[in-house]
Amino acid sequence: MGRILTLQDVDFAVKGGSVFACGGGGWVEHGYELGKTAVTIGRPELVSIDEIDDDAWIATAAAIGAPGDLTDWEMLGVDYVKAVQLLQEALGEKIYGLIIGQNGMSSTVNGWLPSAILGTKVVDAVGDLRAHPTGDMGSLGLANSPEQTIQTAVGGNRQHNQYIELVTRGATAKISPILRKASDQSGGFIASCRNPIRASFVRQHAALGGISQALALGQAIVASEKKGGTAVIDAICKHTGGQILAAGQVKKNTLKYTDQAFDVGVVQVGTGKSAVKIHVMNEHMAVDNAQGERLATYPDVITTLDLNGQPVSAGKLKAGMDIVVFHLSQSQIPLSSSVFDPSVYPPVEAILGIDLHSYVLPRANTKKAKKG
Template sequence: MGRILTEKDVEAAVKGGSVYAAGGGGWADHGRMLGHAAVSIGKPELVSIEELDADDWVATAAAIGAPASTTPWEMRGIDYIRAVELLQDALGEPLSGLMVGQNGKSSTLNGWLPSAVLGTKVVDAVGDIRAHPTGDMGSIGLAGSPEPMIQTAVGGNREENRYIELVTRGATAKVSPILRTASDMSGGFIASCRNPVRASYVREHAALGGISLALTLGEAIIAAETRGGSAIIDAIVKTTGGAILAEGEITKKAVVYTKEAFDIGTVTLADGTVLHVMNEYMAVDQNGERVATFPDVITTLSQDGEPLSVGQLEEGMKIFVLHVSKAVIPLASSVKDPAVYPHVEKSMGIELQKYALDMGA
């Protein structure tokens, strides 16, 4: 049966989601805001895809943009709710549930507020267990679809009259950039609800159980917190089925912000381990050998066991590099789609696809 999400689940979702954020940004405080608002005004319910009828409509709740502290972004909880309402109006039928494109510091909780207010279920499915740089990577196989899709976006800085409500229809590849532009115009961060599909499609294509995984990990982290950093790191390794690939001091951080709004570059440790970054950690090389590649989970942890985003890393810091093989996590169809890799490979200047699609490894 479904599980009513409560106050204690909020912190678990944020903490577990932060590990699966894989160095991506997002804001833990934004996640807490969404979660606390949801559990205080209603009873958001987490359900497995099996609890929905095959023909029920499920859409993806997302936050679009890469808000920096320098941008005038403003996103309110109500914006997520409004985005769902606009999509339902455009679809002409109610949505039964919402999934998310990826786990993250706040994205794990994107569906909770609409669930509390509108009654849409929080579907225990994600487009990708971990965070990724392009929407295609979490689009459950819809990225290249010629089918017209509905996408909505809501939000913006009210004081600067940047608030936008947008409903678009068209092939995903054509309308997704419109939402990114709207995000930029709104101040850098906007709530979105998009790509309604039948529950039967989600069952086939999404990474099932992705929200539960984040909650279970968060619960393990919270349980270990009184015992200090090394206990937290042990709990993360054990719960994820991962391993610590490297630990040591950051000797070089060479990450630049590109005009495409991506942080791209490398982070090098004293032992020569190199982390390849495109917003998130996408690959790790040691001694010239590739040892981890997306869709593996790759995360940096502080000595206190705190997941660090790329933006928090500085030369001279001592970090641990967590690696969870793709062999032990549910994988969505989008990460197995060769079409999602070339753009990222070109931007990063490294090979990903041949490692990512080697399902024997």
């Protein structure tokens, strides 16, 4: 049976999702706004993939862009709903449920408002347990598919006449950059609904149980908050099986917003032999030590936390801040087919100027949710 999502679940989703956001994945206030609206005006329902008929249509609810402090973006809850409606109209059939491309500060709740208003189910599966910079990285291995698909985008800064509605058809690799450009034109952050697929495909290729994992982590965080920041950090590590990779002051943050709607740069934490360098493209994608050795690489979870245990977005990491760098190995999380798709890495590697693909575990696709 499905689970009706509640106001308490909103808190769990945002707090757990913020750890999996890896320095990106939306915006905390936006997540609370979306989630609280959804559970107040309707009854969004979380369902397991095992409860869904193989032929049911499932689409991805996503937000595209870099909603930090570097752009004048605006996105409303109705934009997520309108994006689903446009996709249904283009498909000519009803969307049964929505998955998300990634967990994040707001993206964990991307499918909740359409569920409350349109009745689509919130499917407990994700394109990526952690947040990532490109839509292709959460596309369940469809990034290089020649098959035509549909993607929609809705939103923008109304006051600046930047509101956009967009419906595109074509191969994913060709139309995903169009939505990325639309995000930039809209002010830097836009809602999308994309890539309608059958539930059988989701069952085979998604990271199953990804939303439940964010909710469970959030619950563990909430349970520890009254004991202080150290207890919260300990709870995150204990619940996930992760570790603190580094700790120290932020010394430098070179993040810049690009016209492809990416925040790109390097964050240095600490000094001397204990310093680490975090490579950022919207999210924390890799960590090197002072000797240039790789300590962590996508799809590992890499998250910066302040000393209260609060995840800090990459764009908000300022020189002088004391932080810790949390790390959860890819071997300990469910991975989708996207992670093993070689076509998703070159565009990101070209922008970052580092190797990512060589560090992906050469193992069978593991989609079963980790217990705990």
